[in-house]
Amino acid sequence: MKRLIIVSICLLATMTHLSGCRDLSLPPPGSYSEILLVLEGGKQSPYLGLVMESIGRELDFYASQEKQFEVSVISAETFTSSPMVKNILLVGTIDPSTKIGRDIASLAGEDGLREVAEGGGAVLEREHVPAPGQLTLIVTARTESELLRVLTERGAGIPDAIEASGRRRLRAFMLDYLDADLARYLFRAYGFTLEIPGFYNLHSESQEPPGIELLREDPALSLGVFWTEWDHEPGPADESALFGLRANYVYRRYDGDAMDSTRVAFSGTRLGRHRAYAMEGYWFSTTATAGGCYKTFFIYDEAGTLLWAIDALVFAPGKPKHPLFRELVSIAETFRYD
Numbered sequence: 001m002k003r004l005i006i007v008s009i010c011l012l013a014t015m016t017h018l019s020g021c022r023d024l025s026l027p028p029p030g031s032y033s034e035i036l037l038v039l040e041g042g043k044q045s046p047y048l049g050l051v052m053e054s055i056g057r058e059l060d061f062y063a064s065q066e067k068q069f070e071v072s073v074i075s076a077e078t079f080t081s082s083p084m085v086k087n088i089l090l091v092g093t094i095d096p097s098t099k100i101g102r103d104i105a106s107l108a109g110e111d112g113l114r115e116v117a118e119g120g121g122a123v124l125e126r127e128h129v130p131a132p133g134q135l136t137l138i139v140t141a142r143t144e145s146e147l148l149r150v151l152t153e154r155g156a157g158i159p160d161a162i163e164a165s166g167r168r169r170l171r172a173f174m175l176d177y178l179d180a181d182l183a184r185y186l187f188r189a190y191g192f193t194l195e196i197p198g199f200y201n202l203h204s205e206s207q208e209p210p211g212i213e214l215l216r217e218d219p220a221l222s223l224g225v226f227w228t229e230w231d232h233e234p235g236p237a238d239e240s241a242l243f244g245l246r247a248n249y250v251y252r253r254y255d256g257d258a259m260d261s262t263r264v265a266f267s268g269t270r271l272g273r274h275r276a277y278a279m280e281g282y283w284f285s286t287t288a289t290a291g292g293c294y295k296t297f298f299i300y301d302e303a304g305t306l307l308w309a310i311d312a313l314v315f316a317p318g319k320p321k322h323p324l325f326r327e328l329v330s331i332a333e334t335f336r337y338d
Contacts, residue, residue: 005037018268022306028133029084031325032045032166035069036041036085040092040100042067042075047151051139051321054155055089055162061321062263062282068159068322076100081130086169087162088136093147104140105240118142122159124221126166133173135165167330171195192225192308195334202248219316223328224253225335230307234298237319239266242279246309259294271297271310272333283313293321301337310335 035055035062039045058065069087076092078098090107092100094116102216105113112124121141129136137158141147174197182202187193189205200223203215211226228247232243243264250257263280271278276297284291292315311330314321 018129027084028131028327030324031070031323032068032086032170033067033320034085035071035087035089035162036083037071037073038076038079038088038090038092038100038103039073039249040076040098042078043073045091047147048073048319050148050155051089051091051158054151054158057159059322062260063293064321066320066322069162076103079103086134087166088130088134089149089162090136090137091139091147093144094142104138108129108138108140115147116142120146123150123154123161125165125170126163127316131226133169135162135169137162137165137167140182161328164255167326167333168329171330171333174327181250190225190303191337193334193336194223194225194331196331200331202265204253206253209252211249211253212251218322219314219319221328222311222313222315223331224311224313225308226253226311227306227308229305231305233275233300233302234307236266238277239279242266242277242296242298245281245307246311248284249310251286254283257283258286259283269297271299271329272335274299274335290315292316293325295325297332299335299337304337306337308337322325 037051039047044262055069055071057068059068070124090100090104092098092104092145093245094104095101096105096115107129108124110307112122115122115124124138126136126138128134139150141150153313175195177198179196179198182196183193190212200214200216203213205212209226211224213222213224215222228245243259243261247259260282264279267278269276276299278295278297280293282291284292292313294311294313297310301308310332312325312332316324
């Protein structure tokens with residue numbers, strides 16, 4: 001591990017800085033799946049229902065459903081300058097006569113206030129504010145009617161913004177423990193790179209079928225990469241072929257694992273810098289009593305006429321799946337073939 005010495009830094013207690021002393025080499029406590037929602041009036045706020053409609057979504061893991069985020073609601077009157085959470089969501093108007101308005105003005109900064117003034121409202125993302133490792137997301141406007149408009153038009157993007165920021169912050173922390181030797185080996189041997197934390201190991205590799213698997217244990221998190229010859233960008237017309245490609249691979253490489261064809265979904269997306277076509281579903285073992293969820297990102301390497309598959313798989317009976325997939329996807333987003 002790289003960090004042998006931990007330095008605690010004390011900053012002045014202001015609205016935009018940390019109050020007291022905290023170990024800034026570590027992320028703030030709590031989970032990336034938790035949100036502290038700050039509203040004027042707290043649970044009595046007229047905006048609460050609309051905000052919760054945006055951030056209260058459930059994720060389908062086929063065998064179970066999970067909330068993407070657990071939300072704690074507090075009033076602006078009880079909001080302090082350094083809450084011990086990873087994700088903070090402030091919703092309110094920039095009204096200097098209110099506590100939420102003053103907090104938002106302080107955290108938004110001059111650029112944020114200018115954006116609100118010019119557009120009537122804004123969604124402002126502030127990473128490492130008020131402290132390193134934290135996210136403050138501000139949904140604000142000049143008037144109540146403008147704030148309702150911003151929440152209605154842009155509310156659906158709030159959980160995606162918090163999720164993407166969580167992966168960035170988690171990845172930055174994990175990559176302080178980068179296994180550079182393993183990354184160099186994968187590039188020399190197979191022509192792709194991944195930035196891999198040292199608590200993952202190279203579990204297996206093979207030329208037939210070609211691919212590798214990285215593993216973190218307890219619970220079991222697997223990140224695989226495999227590839228095949230291909231001649232076009234994958235899309236909806238290829239879904240049957242993509243399902244068959246992964247089904248054949250995992251049966252041969254994962255000790256007879258199979259995929260449930262009735263529980264599978266596809267979507268166009270991005271993985272890091274690359275366009276991708278994602279497949280997610282449910283897997284089960286044909287040789288043991290085991291099953292779980294997977295998510296596979298297919299990326300077309302036009303120059304090399306290859307289709308890369310970056311495969312995230314979780315086996316964690318009784319444990320929440322979404323935080324585990326967040327970790328796998330945050331690493332998968334470092335995939336490069338060029």
